[in-house]
Amino acid sequence: MNILFVYSVDGIRSSSKPLRILEQMQLGISYISAYLKKQGHSTKLLVLGRNLLENNKSVVDTKMINKYIVGYNPKMICFTAVATEYQYITEVAKYIKRRYPDIYLMIGGPHASLNPEEVLSDCYDAVCIGEGEYPTNELASQLERGKRPSGIANLWIKHGASIEKNKTRSFLPELDSMPFPDREIWIEWVEEEQVERLYVLLGRGCPFQCAYCCNHALGKLSPGTYVRLRSTDNILEEIKELTIRFPELKEIYLEIETMGINKKWAIELCSKLMKLNRDLDNPLTFGTNLRITPNANMEDLFAAFKKSNFRFVNIGLESGSERIRREVLRRNYSNQDIIQAVKLAKKYGLKVCLYNMLGFPGETPADFMETVQINRICLPDWHLTSIFFPYPGTDLFQLCKEKGFIKGDLDATAERMRAVLDLPTYPKNQIQRNYLWFDYYVYRGRKPLYKILPRIIVSRIKADFYVLGYLYRIIMRWPLLKWLKKYLKEY
Numbered sequence: 001m002n003i004l005f006v007y008s009v010d011g012i013r014s015s016s017k018p019l020r021i022l023e024q025m026q027l028g029i030s031y032i033s034a035y036l037k038k039q040g041h042s043t044k045l046l047v048l049g050r051n052l053l054e055n056n057k058s059v060v061d062t063k064m065i066n067k068y069i070v071g072y073n074p075k076m077i078c079f080t081a082v083a084t085e086y087q088y089i090t091e092v093a094k095y096i097k098r099r100y101p102d103i104y105l106m107i108g109g110p111h112a113s114l115n116p117e118e119v120l121s122d123c124y125d126a127v128c129i130g131e132g133e134y135p136t137n138e139l140a141s142q143l144e145r146g147k148r149p150s151g152i153a154n155l156w157i158k159h160g161a162s163i164e165k166n167k168t169r170s171f172l173p174e175l176d177s178m179p180f181p182d183r184e185i186w187i188e189w190v191e192e193e194q195v196e197r198l199y200v201l202l203g204r205g206c207p208f209q210c211a212y213c214c215n216h217a218l219g220k221l222s223p224g225t226y227v228r229l230r231s232t233d234n235i236l237e238e239i240k241e242l243t244i245r246f247p248e249l250k251e252i253y254l255e256i257e258t259m260g261i262n263k264k265w266a267i268e269l270c271s272k273l274m275k276l277n278r279d280l281d282n283p284l285t286f287g288t289n290l291r292i293t294p295n296a297n298m299e300d301l302f303a304a305f306k307k308s309n310f311r312f313v314n315i316g317l318e319s320g321s322e323r324i325r326r327e328v329l330r331r332n333y334s335n336q337d338i339i340q341a342v343k344l345a346k347k348y349g350l351k352v353c354l355y356n357m358l359g360f361p362g363e364t365p366a367d368f369m370e371t372v373q374i375n376r377i378c379l380p381d382w383h384l385t386s387i388f389f390p391y392p393g394t395d396l397f398q399l400c401k402e403k404g405f406i407k408g409d410l411d412a413t414a415e416r417m418r419a420v421l422d423l424p425t426y427p428k429n430q431i432q433r434n435y436l437w438f439d440y441y442v443y444r445g446r447k448p449l450y451k452i453l454p455r456i457i458v459s460r461i462k463a464d465f466y467v468l469g470y471l472y473r474i475i476m477r478w479p480l481l482k483w484l485k486k487y488l489k490e491y
Contacts, residue, residue: 001041001144003136004074005029005185008048008081008089010415015061017191018049022183023253024190027201028080028109028132030181035133038179041140044072045185050088060091069100075143078136079124080109083392084412090122097123104143106155108132110214113221114393116156125149126157130168130221131204133178154222170224175204176234180241195246199253200238202269203229206257208291211330212357214393215257229262232269236276243280251285251311258291259313263301270304277309285311292316292333292341302348312351312381315341319360320371328362328396335374342378351381356438359388359419359431361400368426368434375442385438386416387431417462436460 007026009018019025033043046068048061069077077096081089093105108128112119119127126149128135135154142149149157153169172178181201205227206215219226235254243249259266277283286305290298290313305313317338318329325331345352354375358368375383390397390406400406405421419431434441439455 001076001140002072002074003036003041003043003140004068004072004077005033005043005045006048006077006079006089006092007045008050008085008092010050010085010412015049015064017189018047019186019190021192021197022186022190022195023197023199025181025183025186026080027181027255029078030183030186031178032078032132032136033182033185034179036137036140037182039137039141041137043182043185044068044074045189047186047189048092050085060088060095062095065092065096066099069096069103074103076104076106076140079105079107081107081111082109083111084389084415086111094123104139104149106136106139108136110218110393114214114217120156120158120163124158126155128154129156130154130218131172133172134169168222171205171222171226171228173224173228175228175230180238183245194248196248196250197253198242198246198249198251199255200235200242201230202235202254202256202259203227203261207261208257209330211328211395211399212360212388212391214391216395217393227261229265232265232272235269236272239273239276239284243284249284250282251287254286254288256289259288260290260293260296260298260301266301267304270308270310274308283309285309287312287314289314289316290341292337294333294337296337298341298344302344302350305345305350306348310350312353313345314353314355314384315345316355317371317374317378318355318357319363319367320356320374321363321367324360324363324367328360335370338374339377342380352378354378354380354383356383356385357388358385358434358438359421359423359426361396361403361405361421361423362425363423364425365430365434372438372441376446379443379446383438383442385435387419387435389416389420414462417459 007029009024029045033045036043046065048064079089079093093107096103097105104126105124106126106128107119107124112127113129116127116129126139131154135152138152139149139155142152149155150164151166153166155166157164157166205219206213207227209216239252242252273286286309288310292315315338316331318331319325320335322335325333342352342354356371356375358371388396389412390400390410397406400421405423410420411418417435419428419435422428423431436456436459439452439459443452
């Protein structure tokens with residue numbers, strides 16, 4: 001059966017190439033597509049750019065939608081969306097349901113899984129709660145046989161005015177049983193011609209309970225073990241395939257909530273990556289994510305990173321205020337734990353990226369300056385800093401609702417780059433100003449101004465999506481400004 005996936009991105013790129021790099025692919029779709037193909041189905045992907053603006057509004061690209069539906073003739077269309085993309089993707093689904101009423105529409109992903117009642121009040125015929133490989137295949141098989149869908153675990157199915165609420169099945173116990181994610185369906189939507197960097201998922205689930213994340217809620221959706229790791233041999237096999245499929249590949253990001261979840265497993269993987277590199281003409285570099293835990297000894301792990309050619313490690317500081325981390329975020333480690341981890345990483349020649357966030361409920365400007373201070377002590381090689389956005393399904397979203405910080409619908413334009421909460425302890429305009437000047441606060445006196453100011457300017461442009469959109473269009477039409485396009489991409 002022909003199955004079409006629809007995915008939207010918040011961006012200003014062309015409708016034909018809305019993704020800049022293959023790393024922007026979405027893994028949920030990729031794994032489900034691979035599994036469906038393994039079962040004999042045919043899959044195709046449509047990627048829509050949400051912010052192709054017309055009169056400062058997101059518009060549904062009906063021409064592109066019609067082209068793919070008429071040309072491919074799918075019997076089922078699968079959607080996914082995070083909370084901030086849901087409204088737009090539902091407008092797309094509503095158009096399809098009006099124009100092509102016989103096509104079966106299903107939606108999945110974290111937002112749909114945590115809000116199934118809301119989702120089925122819209123135009124969808126079914127919602128997938130939790131992992132989607134098996135239920136999507138079972139649904140496709142029933143539709144292919146002309147059967148009225150029913151009795152599929154993980155699916156809530158709409159039957160007229162009633163909803164069939166099936167139980168969820170256990171989380172997939174053996175991740176190695178899944179085929180490697182389908183990257184091919186993304187190729188036509190990507191601007192880059194040479195693929196030099198990719199990421200590989202090492203496991204599923206998160207062992208932590210951060211208040212701003214929905215993992216704690218997703219882990220309760222199904223029975224069974226939520227946090228699972230792939231075997232090191234299975235991971236290595238995927239990487240080998242990628243080096244053959246993409247001979248220009250230079251670096252792989254090893255995607256996981258934290259590489260420290262099982263040090264024995266991590267060190268075993270590093271050993272196999274080191275052996276793999278010995279057989280490659282152009283050895284790969286690697287990067288990964290590491291969650292710091294109190295008083296943890298990471299020396300042997302960082303030594304293994306060094307031997308296996310890791311280039312960098314991402315470390316989540318989030319807030320430099322121990323009070324905010326402990327009382328608001330549920331992240332219990334000291335600033336000294338962070339400082340020591342960064343120092344140890346640099347000892348082994350690793351570059352360090354720090355994740356920072358500001359604008360949490362209960363945060364004050366003094367808390368923000370603690371974040372600045374820890375960054376000034378650690379001096380990360382780069383940082384990924386954002387403004388807190390309360391996502392539905394998280395504990396902090398609920399807290400913000402209870403405190404009256406959320407009034408009506410939140411504007412997700414330039415999400416996490418624009419302040420949306422006006423807190424009594426931290427006014428919105430001050431949050432925005434501190435976000436824009438973060439590089440200056442951290443690197444003043446440590447880097448020359450000509451390296452600091454461009455990042456401030458780019459942050460300012462990115463925080464105003466409409467300015468960014470108009471600037472990008474000018475650049476695309478004026479060849480002499482191609483150097484500016486290249487510069488903006490780097491930031």
